[in-house]
Amino acid sequence: MTPDARAHRPASDAGTVAAPLPAYRDEWERRAFDDPNLLGDIAFAVNGPFHLMYPERVGRNIRGFQEVFAQSGVAGSIYFGKKANKAACVARACAEHDTGVDVASVGELTAALAQGVRGSDLMVTGPEKSGELLWLAARHGALIAMDSMSELDRVAALGVPVRVLLRVLPTASASRFGMSPEELEQAQRTAATTPSVRVEGFSFHLSGYDPVPRAELAAELVDRCLAARTLGHPATTISVGGGFGVDYVPGPAWAAFTGQVSRRWFHSGKKFQSYYPYHFPEPGPAMLAAVLGHQGLADRLRSADIGLAIEPGRALLDRAGSTVFRVQGSKTRHEHGQPYQLLTVDGSSLSLSEQWFDSEYLPDPLPWPPRQGTPTPTVVGATTCLESDMLSWRRVPLPRPAAPGDLLVYPNTAGYQMDSNESAFHELPIPPKVVLHDAPGGRFRWTLDAG
Ligand SMILES: *Cc1c(COP(=O)(O)O)cnc(C)c1O
Numbered sequence: 001m002t003p004d005a006r007a008h009r010p011a012s013d014a015g016t017v018a019a020p021l022p023a024y025r026d027e028w029e030r031r032a033f034d035d036p037n038l039l040g041d042i043a044f045a046v047n048g049p050f051h052l053m054y055p056e057r058v059g060r061n062i063r064g065f066q067e068v069f070a071q072s073g074v075a076g077s078i079y080f081g082k083k084a085n086k087a088a089c090v091a092r093a094c095a096e097h098d099t100g101v102d103v104a105s106v107g108e109l110t111a112a113l114a115q116g117v118r119g120s121d122l123m124v125t126g127p128e129k130s131g132e133l134l135w136l137a138a139r140h141g142a143l144i145a146m147d148s149m150s151e152l153d154r155v156a157a158l159g160v161p162v163r164v165l166l167r168v169l170p171t172a173s174a175s176r177f178g179m180s181p182e183e184l185e186q187a188q189r190t191a192a193t194t195p196s197v198r199v200e201g202f203s204f205h206l207s208g209y210d211p212v213p214r215a216e217l218a219a220e221l222v223d224r225c226l227a228a229r230t231l232g233h234p235a236t237t238i239s240v241g242g243g244f245g246v247d248y249v250p251g252p253a254w255a256a257f258t259g260q261v262s263r264r265w266f267h268s269g270k271k272f273q274s275y276y277p278y279h280f281p282e283p284g285p286a287m288l289a290a291v292l293g294h295q296g297l298a299d300r301l302r303s304a305d306i307g308l309a310i311e312p313g314r315a316l317l318d319r320a321g322s323t324v325f326r327v328q329g330s331k332t333r334h335e336h337g338q339p340y341q342l343l344t345v346d347g348s349s350l351s352l353s354e355q356w357f358d359s360e361y362l363p364d365p366l367p368w369p370p371r372q373g374t375p376t377p378t379v380v381g382a383t384t385c386l387e388s389d390m391l392s393w394r395r396v397p398l399p400r401p402a403a404p405g406d407l408l409v410y411p412n413t414a415g416y417q418m419d420s421n422e423s424a425f426h427e428l429p430i431p432p433k434v435v436l437h438d439a440p441g442g443r444f445r446w447t448l449d450a451g
Contacts, residue, residue: 015264015265015336016264016265016335016336016338016340017265017338017340017377017395017397018257018261018265018266018377018394018396018397019253019256019257019260019261019265020253020364020396020397021248021249021253021254021278021362021363021364021396022249022250022253022363022364023248023249023363023364023411023412024248024249024250024319024412025319025411025412026054026057026319028054028056028057029054029319029322029411031442031444032052032054032436032444033366033368033370033409034370035444036369038444039324039368039369039407039409040368040369040407042324042434042446043324043326043407046431046432046434048326048346048347048428048429048431049323049324049325049326049345049346049347049351049431050324050431050432050433050434051087051321051322051323051324051351051414051418051419051431051432051433051434052321052322052323052324052433052434052436053087053089053090053320053321053414053433053434053435053436053449054320054435054436055087055089055090055092055093055320055435056093056438057318057319057320058089058090058093058094058097058316058317058320059096059097061284061315061316061317061318061320062078062093062094062097062099062316063097064284064285065078065284065285065310065312065315065316066078066097067285068285068288068289068292069288069308071289072289072292072298073298073302074292074298074301074302074307074308075307076307076308076309076310077100077237077307077308077309077310078099078100078309078310078312078316079101079102079121079122079123079239079309079310080094080099080100080101080311080312080313080316081102081242081311081312081313081314081316082101082102082103082104082108082111082112082313083104083108083313083420084313084314084316084317084414084415084420085313085317085321085414085415085416085418085419086111086418086419086451087321087414087419087433087435087449087451088111088114088115088451089433089435089449089450089451090316090317090320090414091111091112091114091115091116091117092115092116092450094112094115094117094316095115095116095117095118096116098121099121100117100121100122100123101117101121101122101123102122102123102124102125102242102311102313103122103123103124103125104124104125104126104129105126105133106130106132106133106136109122109124109133109136109137109140109142110136111451113140115450119137119139119141119142120140120141120143122137122140122142122143123142123143123144123145123165123239123309123311124137124142124143124145125145125147125167125205125311126147127147127148127176127177128147128148128150128151129144129147129151131154134151134154134155134158135158137162138155138158138160138161138162139160141163142163143163143164143165143200143237144162144163144164144165145164145165145166145167145203145239146164146165146166146179146187147167147177147179148179148183149179149183149186149187149190152164152166152187152191152197153190155197156190156191156194156196156197158196159196160196161196161198162196162197162198163198163200164191164197164198164199164200165199165200165201165202165203165237165239166179166184166187166188166199166201166202167179167203167204167205168184168202168203168204168217168221168224169183170206170213170217175207177205178204184202184224187199188228188231188233189231191233192231192232198233198234199228199233199234199235200233200234200236200237201221201225201228201234201235201236201237201238201239201306201309202221202224202225202235202237202238202239203238203239203240203241203309204217204221204239204240204241205241205242205243205311206240206241206243207243208243209243209244209245209277209280209287211282211290211291211294212294214240214241214243214291215291215292215294215295215297216294216295217240218238218240218297218301218308219295219297219300221238222238222300222301222304222306225238225304225306226304235306236305236306236307237306237307237308237309238301238306238307238308238309239308239309239310240308240309240310240311241310241311242310242311242312242313242314242315243312244283244284244285244287244288244310244312244314244315245277245280245282245283245284245287245314245315246280246283246284246314246315246317246318246412246415247279247280247281247283247318248276248278248279248280248362248363248411248412249278249279249362249363250279251279251281253279254277254278254279255279257362264335264336265394265395266379266393266394266395267333267342267379267390267393267394267395268393270390270393272358272360273358273359274359275359275360275362276354276359276362278363283315283318284316284318287315288310292308313415313416314416315415317415318412318414318415319412319414320414321412321413321414321418321433322409322410322411322412322414323351323409323410323413323418323431324368324407324408324409324410325345325346325347325351325380325391325407325408325410326345326346326405326406326407326408327343327344327345327346327367327402327403327404327405327406327407327408328344328345328346328383328404329343329344329404330342330343330344330401330402330403330404331344333379335395338377339377340376340377340378340379340395341376341378341379341398341401341402342378342379342381343378343379343380343381343402343408344381344382344383345381345382345383345391345408346383347382347383347391347428347431348382348389348391348426349389349390349391350421350422350423350425351418351419351421351422351430351431352391352410352413352417353417353418353419353421354416354417355389355390355391356420356421360392360393361391361392361410361413361417362394363410363411363412364396364397364398364411365380365391365392365396365398365408365409365410365411366398366399366408366409366411367398367400367401367406367407367408367409368406368407368408368409369406369407371400372400373399373400373401374400374401375397375398375399375400376397376398376399376400376401376402377395377396377397378392378395378396378397378398378401378402379392379393379394379395379396380392380396384425384426384428385426391410418431418433432448432449433448433449433451434446434447434448434449435447435448435449
């Protein structure tokens with residue numbers, strides 16, 4: 001759990017080299033990285049960039065949330081927000097740990113079922129869902145979050161029993177999702193006169209990563225559940241959605257970055273408006289504990305006999321994967337007279353998605369194999385013909401120069417980075433997902449993901 005032992009260098013070199021952002025690395029990541037052959041052998045077999053997945057870590061992340069629920073005495077249910085990673089091994093880990101999956105398309109629903117997730121453990125979200133998705137969800141006994149009155153009417157017209165949550169538009173929110181208080185009242189009345197529709201509770205999903213608004217909206221919904229019961233609905237579940245933060249880098253490194261960040265640190269003076277909060281002091285399960293602890297929410301839920309559902313995507317993937325590119329070439333460039341290395345790797349930023357949200361993935365990549373050397377400011381370009389296709393615009397202080405044939409390992413990429421924008425642009429192959437399994441003797445065996 002300790003950060004890399006690289007020293008925090010001050011922003012010297014006339015201020016052209018970015019502050020380092022060394023990622024926390026799990027034991028499995030170190031073991032894979034330090035193995036003299038593993039990564040090189042996989043790269044040889046795959047013959048291109050690839051994503052590494054370690055589903056054991058997903059299991060550990062799930063257990064972290066389960067323990068918080070157990071300690072609070074609140075009945076908890078976890079639904080993995082599947083859009084954060086498509087790998088079959090993640091859905092399988094959810095099934096193995098009695099965890100549900102939050103899906104929003106027929107493809108996601110069938111992929112989850114195929115890995116052993118039961119229909120009754122699925123949550124179906126997304127706006128105005130397709131008729132096919134609603135029908136399949138109803139057939140499989142999934143819990144369906146209703147985003148609008150018209151959707152509720154369509155579900156009622158299916159004529160089969162359906163379990164629904166009503167998705168709430170938070171007060172003063174400009175979100176396009178959820179129903180206003182008037183729409184919620186109307187939806188409850190419609191459902192009360194439609195015996196096939198069972199309102200099991202309410203849901204929401206907020207942007208940002210603050211536990212307080214989640215706890216406060218959940219508390220409001222306790223009263224809504226109690227009122228819904230007077231109309232004959234079971235109303236036993238409140239879903240607070242996802243948005244549980246992930247802690248990628250230590251606090252001091254993040255403070256040094258955010259305190260001094262300037263476009264002088266970036267290739268061609270590139271400027272980004274905002275970044276994910278890569279240091280997050282109360283990540284994942286700790287944030288759930290903060291939600292439950294805020295103004296006695298856990299007590300209120302227990303005494304009203306209401307269970308709390310959560311839909312974490314990114315947080316279940318924390319430290320469960322990394323992305324590996326091969327270095328194809330290296331040039332030297334200068335900024336204010338200071339040299340830096342411009343690498344070209346064999347993939348594109350479509351496999352490190354943050355660039356496609358007009359931001360940059362900041363945890364530092366590492367060159368493999370590990371070797372002593374001179375710290376070297378480095379930016380990383382893709383193998384495509386787009387000027388803008390860079391994996392790292394920031395001059396990352398790599399611990400040594402990287403050379404053609406080396407690998408470049410981006411840490412902790414399983415949450416959203418790997419596949420949300422994957423495409424065969426330029427007729428480049430889509431990087432496969434390689435799943436690591438523990439083998440006797442502390443070794444790894446690997447397979448290609450079944451997805
Ligand atoms: C995207 C999404 C999630 C997952 O969000 P994370 O930030 O990855 O935890 C959960 N619920 C809904 C409705 C979503 O749209």
